[in-house]
Amino acid sequence: MNRKQFFLGIVLASLIGGFVAVLGVGFLQTNQDSTTNFTEKQNTSLVNWLSDDKFVIPEGINFVASAAQVTPAVVHVRSTVSMSRGQQGVDPMEELFGFRSPRGEAPPREGKSTGSGAIISEDGYIVTNNHVIENASKVEITLEDNRRFTAKVIGLDPTTDLALLKIDANNLPFIPFGNSDEAQIGEWVLAVGNPYELNSTVTAGIISAKSRNIGILRDESNMQVESFIQTDAAVNPGNSGGPLVNLNGEIIGVNTAIASRTGGFSGYSFAVPSSIAKKVMDDLLEFGTVQRGLLGVIIRDVNADLEESIGEEVKADRGVFVAEVREGSGGEEAGLQRGDIIIGIDGADTYTTSSLQERVARKRPGDKINVKFLRDGKEMTTTATLKNVSGDTKVVVKTIPKITEFEGVVFEDLKVEYKARLELEGGATISSIDNDSWKEAGVQEGFIITKIGRTKILSGEDVIKALKNYEGEEVIILGVYPNGQRSYYELSL
Numbered sequence: 001m002n003r004k005q006f007f008l009g010i011v012l013a014s015l016i017g018g019f020v021a022v023l024g025v026g027f028l029q030t031n032q033d034s035t036t037n038f039t040e041k042q043n044t045s046l047v048n049w050l051s052d053d054k055f056v057i058p059e060g061i062n063f064v065a066s067a068a069q070v071t072p073a074v075v076h077v078r079s080t081v082s083m084s085r086g087q088q089g090v091d092p093m094e095e096l097f098g099f100r101s102p103r104g105e106a107p108p109r110e111g112k113s114t115g116s117g118a119i120i121s122e123d124g125y126i127v128t129n130n131h132v133i134e135n136a137s138k139v140e141i142t143l144e145d146n147r148r149f150t151a152k153v154i155g156l157d158p159t160t161d162l163a164l165l166k167i168d169a170n171n172l173p174f175i176p177f178g179n180s181d182e183a184q185i186g187e188w189v190l191a192v193g194n195p196y197e198l199n200s201t202v203t204a205g206i207i208s209a210k211s212r213n214i215g216i217l218r219d220e221s222n223m224q225v226e227s228f229i230q231t232d233a234a235v236n237p238g239n240s241g242g243p244l245v246n247l248n249g250e251i252i253g254v255n256t257a258i259a260s261r262t263g264g265f266s267g268y269s270f271a272v273p274s275s276i277a278k279k280v281m282d283d284l285l286e287f288g289t290v291q292r293g294l295l296g297v298i299i300r301d302v303n304a305d306l307e308e309s310i311g312e313e314v315k316a317d318r319g320v321f322v323a324e325v326r327e328g329s330g331g332e333e334a335g336l337q338r339g340d341i342i343i344g345i346d347g348a349d350t351y352t353t354s355s356l357q358e359r360v361a362r363k364r365p366g367d368k369i370n371v372k373f374l375r376d377g378k379e380m381t382t383t384a385t386l387k388n389v390s391g392d393t394k395v396v397v398k399t400i401p402k403i404t405e406f407e408g409v410v411f412e413d414l415k416v417e418y419k420a421r422l423e424l425e426g427g428a429t430i431s432s433i434d435n436d437s438w439k440e441a442g443v444q445e446g447f448i449i450t451k452i453g454r455t456k457i458l459s460g461e462d463v464i465k466a467l468k469n470y471e472g473e474e475v476i477i478l479g480v481y482p483n484g485q486r487s488y489y490e491l492s493l
Helices: 003-023 038-043 064-073 092-097 274-287 306-310 353-361 416-422 436-441 460-469
Strands: 074-083 109-119 125-128 138-142 148-150 152-157 162-166 188-193 201-212 228-231 243-245 251-259 268-273 297-301 320-325 341-345 368-375 378-385 403-406 409-413 428-433 448-452 474-480 486-492
Touching: 038 274, 064 074, 064 109, 064 188, 064 243, 074 125, 109 188, 109 251, 125 251, 125 274, 152 274, 162 274, 188 251, 201 268, 201 353, 228 251, 251 274, 268 274, 274 353, 297 353, 306 320, 341 353, 403 460, 409 460, 428 460, 436 486, 448 460
Parallel strands: none
Antiparallel strands: 074 109, 074 138, 109 125, 125 162, 138 148, 152 162, 188 201, 188 243, 201 228, 228 268, 243 251, 251 268, 297 320, 320 341, 341 368, 368 378, 403 409, 409 428, 428 448, 448 474, 474 486
């Protein structure tokens, strides 16, 4: 390629990028209220992505057109989280009982968390990471044109570290989901986000690996799914939740983590593949919670250490070893046994636990999967019906905490995720305070009440009963903040 051809390619790409940026997004307005997935929502509009048959990546490869396409739909996510301040000196109550005294302690301060997100529909739905907005009392979205919105959290999924947000806006540019299955090792990709508060930052790299498990996700239910796309595109703090896009301007991953000993980028970053992300977004849109189809087996990678650890011969060089089959599970009903080695799901090879988890994570309870496996060295197949955590095939309904109110203070039953994370049997979260006595005592919104006087609190109703029983008395209210900081307050009722 001569110099003239090279510069013509650059000019062509720049013209395409400028043309895309000027035109923006054209839309065919339809009624979207009934849509329950992002395939329908994204197909309701004519989007200016670059998957046109006429588009050819210029010789010499540059990223002008794809960057111009996606950056208008990448947003800055800022979360406000309640945090307790440290206390000077030793508090006898804390030393003896593990609870901080309200005397001499400043009230919890507001912490800030920042990250990125991608608009995935013209009516304001946004995908980001769960860890970017987890425990947030307020989520603010800043668009590329500097417009700001307060976002509503539609749903969270800690098992994949994904979250779905919604802002009240229309006719927004958005990025369509691509097919991460088609992404190839060595393919050029772009990471877009807001690292170090630097808005609309674009970095380029190649896909270094797929189905990567790095052991960073932790979930109390032990249902975390790690099957990351690994890339060497530079990703730094603030990139979390931003899109990893191909040169057609499609989301093939959601940037989630970096491999670093310093906290900054040092070679590799990891993204949740769109095969998982889109399914999770569809679930959160339709149900408000993720529908996880479970095979009901405990699995391990076939590797050099497996035989030594299980003390028996494994007649395979690679695959996923079935260490246990849960009673009553879809796997048991399909005839799977301990010692089987799963090598494929629905025609796709699954030679690692991460690749198997990814394939199953795309499914809902009641879905059927074809399982290819080895038993005593012989290849076999079976069909399994996936079940939910309760052991049936029903849709899991999102639980809405019950809300109660007493003299200007609003309480809601403790969410399941807090019970597990804070190791609580129950409790009641204070969602709002419009009562001078409570404010003067130093109680902050977000405080989880676990005990009033000698009465154990398991729900909002327990709070109301206890407050009425102690009416006219001074009482100590004990509990914990979402960040794990335990405290107590003296209150005159």
